[in-house]
Amino acid sequence: MNITTLVFILLSLLAVGSAIMMITSKSPVHSVLWLIVVFFAISGHYILMNAQFLAIVNIIVYAGAIMVLFLFVVMLMNLNKETEPVKNYRLQLIGVVSGGCLLLIILSAIMKIDTQQLVEMKVGDAGLIQSLGKNLFTNYVLPFEISSVLFLSAMIGAVVIGKKD
Amino acid sequence: MDIKSYIALALTLFTIGIIGVLVRRNAIIIFMCVELMLNAVNLLLVAFSKMHALSTAAKASVNYASDAQIFVFFIMVVAAAEVSVGLAIIVMMYRNVHTVDVNFLNRLKN
Incomplete structure (x- = not known):
């Protein structure tokens, strides 16, 4: 396993794990911070594909401007664990099951395509x-x-x- | 790197965003899940652009592979405009209803 594959797997695990933590954490401030981690992982993917401009713009615009705006609004409203809306566990289960079914179906359909197209990593001047x-x-x-x-x-x-x- | 692994990653992030929209009741977190879905699409566009940069048609023209990255740039522009208006709407809703629970936004129902 070469270093590019290793970095790809690490960044993917970071992005997916932080995204799951974002939708499961109780406090809205923690959700915002986990989403910032996801954006940094996606910026790492851009750097890995040598899309340098988009990596910098992603950090400046998303992690810098948009998430700070979210953080301001969350702190302005004084939201915390106590003001979190009440949950309906049956609806949550239905949401997770239907989303998982969507993921499984599209993933299995895409994995059936026999293409050998590669993505250009670390070189190229398109970005x-x-x-x-x-x-x-x-x-x-x-x-x-x-x-x-x-x-x-x-x-x-x-x-x-x-x-x- | 195979293009399929990028498709799988972007699809996983997009589905996590969909599950978040379906499961959470907090309007701000639903909005953040929409942002996550936009970013998954951006990642897939960049991966396809870099896949295209390897093709023979891309060698002939300079702009061929960077078109998709221009699209990503415009998606970011539109997302920034959307966030400013959407957060203003959420602040207005909090001022009127004193909650961000989307279950209380049912006035159009009856």
């Missing part, structure tokens, strides 16, 4: 800032500008929804 930037500002410059309008409308929407009236 470097130079090639991504050239592509973004030539072919995708219109969606890039439209996304700024999207951000403006989202900001106005958040202010309008959140203000006291």
Whole structure:
């Protein structure tokens, strides 16, 4: 087993285990922190595939901005274990069983495909800032500008929804 | 690395997100599970882009393999906008109902 496979398996176990801890932990603050661990593991996967720009953006935007926003909201509302909603164990069991069935069915369908396609690891310039930037500002410059309008409308929407009236 | 192992990993993360949406009653945690599903899709897009970089068509054109990573970038942009509006809605709901339990959001039912 070479080192790339070992790192892949370690990062995958970290991501899946932290995701399971996220949906099972009682306190919302612990859930937010476990989700940050998942995002760091996914960033590790990006670095392993030499998608450096996306790895950095994933850490800055998701772990840095979005999860801090979640943490602010959780702390603003003073949520903890006592305010956690009451559980219905029968519905929980149904949810877990149906989700597991979905996973098993799609996984078995995908494992039946006899493809030998490999993923390029650790090399390649498709994910470097130079090639991504050239592509973004030539072919995708219109969606890039439209996304700024999207951000403006989202900001106005958040202010309008959140203000006291 | 085989593409199938990346498909299996992304599928597992996506299913954990689905189970979280089905099981949890806390609106913030449901929202976080949606973020987890978006990230699973992002991981799969990057894996497919790097799979495509090995093909012969990718050698001819420079932009061929980086298109999928541009899509991931736009998914992140839309997710950031979505989170700001969604968290504003959740804060507004907490101010009105004084809980984040989604079971109490049944006013449209009757």
